[in-house]
Amino acid sequence: MTKVSVVYDSSFKGQTAVLAECVAEGARSVEGAEVHVIHVDQVPDHWSTLHTSDAIIFGSPTYIGSVSGKFKLFIEQLAGEVWLKRMWKNKFAAGFTISAGRSGDKLNCLTQMVIFASQMAMIWVPQHVLGGNYSTAGSEEDLNRMAGYLGAMAQGNIDEPADVSPPESDRETARQHGRHVTQVAAQFVEGQRALPFQEETPYDAEGEGRPLGLAELPG
Numbered sequence: 155m156t157k158v159s160v161v162y163d164s165s166f167k168g169q170t171a172v173l174a175e176c177v178a179e180g181a182r183s184v185e186g187a188e189v190h191v192i193h194v195d196q197v198p199d200h201w202s203t204l205h206t207s208d209a210i211i212f213g214s215p216t217y218i219g220s221v222s223g224k225f226k227l228f229i230e231q232l233a234g235e236v237w238l239k240r241m242w243k244n245k246f247a248a249g250f251t252i253s254a255g256r257s258g259d260k261l262n263c264l265t266q267m268v269i270f271a272s273q274m275a276m277i278w279v280p281q282h283v284l285g286g287n288y289s290t291a292g293s294e295e296d297l298n299r300m301a302g303y304l305g306a307m308a309q310g311n312i313d314e315p316a317d318v319s320p321p322e323s324d325r326e327t328a329r330q331h332g333r334h335v336t337q338v339a340a341q342f343v344e345g346q347r348a349l350p351f352q353e354e355t356p357y358d359a360e361g362e363g364r365p366l367g368l369a370e371l372p373g
């Protein structure tokens with residue numbers, strides 16, 4: 155069984171929520187996957203689900219070239235125990251975002267997510283679908299039409315509701331991303347059984363999260 159959580163914010167038109175469902179759909183298409191979709195407002199009721207997930211996929215709309223304020227508030231809650239005790243170490247992380255502009259500075263939003271994941275010692279899974287819509291033969295119907303690789307990028311017209319925008323090409327790109335991340339996580343979970351992780355010393359023996367000094371390293 156591979157446990158995957160999709161944590162997202164969507165506050166303006168519900169367009170990121172549509173993508174979150176698509177990512178989850180892709181994840182569910184992997185045999186043996188258990189998938190949870192969690193809005194950032196609901197995180198307080200779902201910490202144990204997150205702590206026991208093999209992969210956590212972040213989703214945020216791009217607001218002013220950044221993750222949304224609500225999404226950042228969720229991330230800042232990780233700065234306690236989760237960060238200090240390396241609780242999410244070696245969980246897989248991935249991301250998706252949407253903005254109204256073709257660029258809209260959404261790369262920055264995904265870059266922020268990579269840094270959030272890295273601070274938690276998570277393993278980032280990029281968008282694997284080859285970028286589309288880059289030649290005269292291309293079109294808006296191409297998968298990964300935004301041709302981004304850090305995560306799944308989508309574009310939603312600001313004057314259209316979430317049932318119309320983003321278009322199907324972005325939705326399918328999000329499905330593919332969810333499926334891919336889940337398969338990578340599934341392989342890792344299975345691999346861990348065959349080759350258990352050898353002991354590491356992420357923090358002091360008392361578990362207080364104090365950085366280690368050289369003298370404290372096990373011989």
Ligand SMILES: Cc1cc2nc3c(=O)[nH]c(=O)nc-3n(C[C@H](O)[C@H](O)[C@H](O)COP(=O)(O)O)c2cc1C
Pocket residue numbers: 163164165166167168169170171215216217218219220252253254255256257258259309310311312
């Ligand atoms: C406060 C705010 C800031 C936004 N900033 C950007 C931006 O920097 N670049 C952009 O292209 N679109 C921007 N948008 C448009 C949203 O990214 C776009 O409408 C997105 O699909 C909204 O997702 P949601 O419906 O899930 O909230 C902004 C929208 C809002 C409400």
